[in-house]
Amino acid sequence: MAGRFSWLDRSEGESVAAYDKRINELEAFHSGYAFLSYENYCPEFAAFAVYTVWNDEFNKKLTDPLPEGGFMIHCDEKRAIEMCTSGHGFPVFVKLLSRLGRLYVESYVMADKEVLFDLYFNGCEVKKPEGLVFMETELPKSVSLLRTEDDTLRSQSTGSCGRSSYISGSFLRGSFLRGSYIKGSFIKGSYLRSSYLRGSYSKGSFLAGFYTSGLSGSYLTWFFGGSSYLKQLFGAGSYRNVIFSGGSFRAGSFIRGSYMSGSYTGRYFLTGSFYSGSYHSGSFIYGGFSDVMTVSYKPGKDGEAAWEHEPNRNRQEGAVVRRLIEELGYGLDLI
Amino acid sequence: MNGFYSLWTRPSGEGEDKDFAMQDYELACLLLSVASYERYNGRTRLYADKRAGAFFMERGLEEVFSRGICEFTVPDDIDPKVFWAGGKLYALSLEEMPSVMVDTDLIIWKSLGRQLKDKSVAVIHREELNPAIYPDPGSFRMKQGYAFPGSWDFNIRPANTAMLYIKDNDFRDCYVEEAVRFMRSIEHTEDNLCPMVFAEQRILPMCAAQRGLSIYSFCDRLEGLREQDMFTHLWGHKNVFKFNMDERRSFIRRCLLRLERDFPQMYKKAAEVAELKAYA
Numbered sequence: 001m002a003g004r005f006s007w008l009d010r011s012e013g014e015s016v017a018a019y020d021k022r023i024n025e026l027e028a029f030h031s032g033y034a035f036l037s038y039e040n041y042c043p044e045f046a047a048f049a050v051y052t053v054w055n056d057e058f059n060k061k062l063t064d065p066l067p068e069g070g071f072m073i074h075c076d077e078k079r080a081i082e083m084c085t086s087g088h089g090f091p092v093f094v095k096l097l098s099r100l101g102r103l104y105v106e107s108y109v110m111a112d113k114e115v116l117f118d119l120y121f122n123g124c125e126v127k128k129p130e131g132l133v134f135m136e137t138e139l140p141k142s143v144s145l146l147r148t149e150d151d152t153l154r155s156q157s158t159g160s161c162g163r164s165s166y167i168s169g170s171f172l173r174g175s176f177l178r179g180s181y182i183k184g185s186f187i188k189g190s191y192l193r194s195s196y197l198r199g200s201y202s203k204g205s206f207l208a209g210f211y212t213s214g215l216s217g218s219y220l221t222w223f224f225g226g227s228s229y230l231k232q233l234f235g236a237g238s239y240r241n242v243i244f245s246g247g248s249f250r251a252g253s254f255i256r257g258s259y260m261s262g263s264y265t266g267r268y269f270l271t272g273s274f275y276s277g278s279y280h281s282g283s284f285i286y287g288g289f290s291d292v293m294t295v296s297y298k299p300g301k302d303g304e305a306a307w308e309h310e311p312n313r314n315r316q317e318g319a320v321v322r323r324l325i326e327e328l329g330y331g332l333d334l335i
Numbered sequence: 336m337n338g339f340y341s342l343w344t345r346p347s348g349e350g351e352d353k354d355f356a357m358q359d360y361e362l363a364c365l366l367l368s369v370a371s372y373e374r375y376n377g378r379t380r381l382y383a384d385k386r387a388g389a390f391f392m393e394r395g396l397e398e399v400f401s402r403g404i405c406e407f408t409v410p411d412d413i414d415p416k417v418f419w420a421g422g423k424l425y426a427l428s429l430e431e432m433p434s435v436m437v438d439t440d441l442i443i444w445k446s447l448g449r450q451l452k453d454k455s456v457a458v459i460h461r462e463e464l465n466p467a468i469y470p471d472p473g474s475f476r477m478k479q480g481y482a483f484p485g486s487w488d489f490n491i492r493p494a495n496t497a498m499l500y501i502k503d504n505d506f507r508d509c510y511v512e513e514a515v516r517f518m519r520s521i522e523h524t525e526d527n528l529c530p531m532v533f534a535e536q537r538i539l540p541m542c543a544a545q546r547g548l549s550i551y552s553f554c555d556r557l558e559g560l561r562e563q564d565m566f567t568h569l570w571g572h573k574n575v576f577k578f579n580m581d582e583r584r585s586f587i588r589r590c591l592l593r594l595e596r597d598f599p600q601m602y603k604k605a606a607e608v609a610e611l612k613a614y615a
C-alpha cells in the first residue's frame with residue numbers, strides 16, 4: 001500500500017540533489033495536532049507547552065521522529081483559555097527540509113483557524129492532556145513558512161516582523177524579531193527570540209534564547225527574559241526578570257527570576273522562586289523559595305551578605321540542577 | 336598527552352546495510368573538539384567500527400586525527416540498545432595508557448597537563464548516588480555464575496566519564512574487564528539507562544577504590560559545570576538540535592566561526608565536508 005505520505009520517499013532514479021530540491025520547495029502541510037491543557041500554561045510568561053500527536057506514517061519518514069512533548073507556543077491568557085475550552089486539537093503544519101537526502105522539519109506552526117502560532121521545540125516538559133479529541137477542524141486557507149536562508153538585515157531594521165538567520169545592526173526595533181543570530185548595539189522589541197543574542201542596549205517585553213550571552217549595557221530591561229543558557233548579564237537596568245537562566249550573573253541593581261542558577265557577584269537586589277549555585281555577596285537578597293533549597297540573606301561581619309542554603313526535605317538536592325545540566329549541556333557559551 | 340575518541344554505530348539503530356552518517360551538529364562538534372585537543376593537549380586517534388570509519392574516509396577526514404583511525408569491533412553479544420556506550424569500553428581496552436578518553440560531544444578548551452600531573456585516574460565530574468539512575472545492584476538480573484566482587488563498595492559516588500584519564504594499563508585492564516564481564520552477564524533487559532551507567536560510571540570508582548587509587552574530578556559540584564571554562568559538553572542538548580533547526584544552524588555556525596578564527600586548518604577541512612558546506 002502506498003500510504004498517504006509516500007510522496008515523501010525518494011523515488012527510484014531520483015538523485016539526492018533532486019530529492020533535496022523537491023522537498024525544500026514544498027509548502028508547509030498538515031502533519032499532526034497540538035493539544036492544549038491549561039495545566040501546561042504559564043500565564044506569567046505567556047508560555048504554553050503543548051502536547052503534539054503526529055501522523056505516524058509521516059513521522060517515521062523523518063531522520064529523527066518527532067516527540068510528543070517538548071514543544072511550546074506563546075499566547076496571552078485570554079487566548080489560552082479560549083483554546084483550552086475548544087475541546088479539540090489544533091492542526092500543526094510543518095515545513096520540511098531535506099539535507100543530503102535526510103528529512104528534517106524546518107519549522108512548525110500551530111493553527112487556530114486563521115491565527116498561526118509559532119511552534120518551536122525547546123524540550124520543555126508537558127503533561128499529556130486527558131481525553132484527546134480528534135475531529136475535523138477548520139484549516140487555514142494558506143500557511144506560508146518558506147524562509148529565506150540567507151536573508152540578512154543589516155544596519156537598521158524597524159518593523160513588525162523581522163525573521164532571519166542573521167540579524168545585525170546598530171539599531172534593531174520590532175514587535176517580532178527572530179533569528180538564530182541577533183547582534184546590535186540597540187535592540188528593542190516586544191517579542192524577540194534568538195539562539196544567539198547580543199546587544200549593548202536592549203529593552204522589551206519578551207526575550208528568549210538558548211545562548212543569550214554577553215547581554216550588556218548601561219540600560220537593560222526586559223519584562224520577560226527567558227533563556228536556556230544565559231550568561232553574563234551586565235548593566236544597571238532597573239528591572240530584570242529572568243527565567244531558566246544559568247551561568248554567571250555579575251553586577252546588577254535588580255535581578256528577579258523564577259529560576260536562576262549560577263554564581264552571583266552583584267550587590268543589590270536579587271529575588272526568585274528558585275536559585276542555586278554559589279553566591280558571594282549582596283546588599284539585599286530576598287527569596288521566598290520553596291524548591292530544592294532555601295536561600296536567605298544574612299549580613300556578614302564586614303557588611304557583605306552571606307548565603308544560607310537549606311535543602312528542601314521533600315526533594316533530593318541537586319536533582320533539578322542535574323536534570324537541567326543533562327538536558328541543556330554545559331559550557332556551550334565557550335564555543 | 337594522547338587522547339582518543341570512539342564511534343560504535345550499532346546503537347544508532349540503522350541497519351548494517353545502511354550507510355552511517357553523523358549528524359551535521361555532531362560532526363561540527365567533533366571537529367572542534369579534535370582541533371582543540373590537538374592544540375592544547377596532544378595527538379588524537381579515533382576508534383571506529385567499519386561503518387563509522389567509512390564515513391570519515393569517504394569525506395577525507397582520516398587525517399583529522401593525527402594518530403589516525405583504528406578499526407575496532409564490539410562483540411555481537413553486547414546489546415547495543417542497552418549498552419549504547421559500550422563501544423567506549425572496547426576502545427579503551429585498545430588504547431595505550433596514559434591517555435584521555437573524550438566523548439565526541441565534549442570539547443576540552445585548555446591543557447589538562449597541570450591537573451593530571453601525578454594523578455592515576457581523572458574524570459570530568461562525580462555523580463550523586465540517585466537511586467533512580469543508580470539503583471541497588473541487587474536489582475539487576477544477572478546470569479548464573481556472576482557475582483559482584485565482594486570488595487566493591489556500592490556507596491562510592493559514580494564518576495562521569497565524558498572525559499576519562501587513566502595513567503596505566505594495569506588499572507585500565509581491571510576496569511574494562513569488570514565492565515565487560517558485567518555487560519556480558521546481565522540477563523536481557525529493556526532498561527537502557529541503569530545497566531549502562533553501572534558498567535561505565537560505577538564500576539570505575541569501585542575498581543579504583545579496590546586498588547587504593549583516588550579519582551581526581553575537575554568539578555566536584557554539578558553546579559560547578561555551569562561556571563567552569565574548560566569543557567563544553569552538548570549532552571542532552573543534542574535533542575534540541577534534532578527538532579529545532581534554528582538552534583541547530585546557530586550552533587553549527589558558531590562551531591565553524593570558532594574553527595575559522597582559531598583553527599583555520601581544521602576549518603578548511605570542515606568547510607569541504609558535504610554536511611557542513613552549507614554553513615561555511
